[in-house]
Amino acid sequence: MKKISDIPKFERPREKLFERGVRSLSDLELLAVLIGSGTKDCNVMTVASRILKVLDKGCDRVSAKELQEIEGVGPAKASVIAAALEFARRRIRPEGIKISSPSDILPLISYMSNRKQEHFICVSLSGASEVIATRVVSVGLVNKVQVHPREVFADPITDRATAVIVAHNHPSGSLSPSEEDIEVTKLLKEAGDTLGITLTDHIIFSRKGYFSFLENGQMPN
Secondary structure, three states: OOOHHHOOHHHOHHHHHHHHOHHHOOHHHHHHHHHOOOOOOOOHHHHHHHHHHHHHOOOOOOOHHHHOOOOOOOHHHHHHHHHHHHHHHHHHOOOOOEOOOHHHHHHHHHHHHHOOOOEEEEEEEOOOOEEEEEEEEEEOOOOOOOOOHHHHHHHHHHHOOOEEEEEEEOOOOOOOOOHHHHHHHHHHHHHHHHHOOEEEEEEEEEOOEEEEOOOOOOOOO
């Protein structure tokens, strides 16, 4: 992981924010701006990376005390991150968003499109097709992620969800489903039917766009 001093000035997170706007920053860079600095033993990008790994696991409601368990995160950094997460929740409120078509979830997950590993995501939906929660179920390799129905449906069961939409990013940029993607979709559809939770769609996305199994008539019966 490069130190800030090793990065050309125009590519440093704070300078990049002012020159190109906040939307140009990756999640890692946004966290680096928020926490401001690293520690004697860890540079700011390393600390930000550790925080991001925790948040990517779906722990977006992590407390300030829990954040302090991350190496390099003290009370000041923990309080800033916890406050930022709560502020975003109050303003954005993804819970309760009405899903009219599967692609409506894209604004909730598109920030994952630039990740270098595959992230498998599950969106729990209520009987009124409103978002209950969005979670990262599993993180895999560059071109592969292992996922089991037990992991996918554990939280939707607790949520009392009636349906789910699953999605994963393709770091390669390709939007074509692999044979494994097709098999996983079939497996999850069968598991959902057994549990009484409908698998509405499986979406593959990247920076180039998205592929919907439902919209392309490839959802298993």
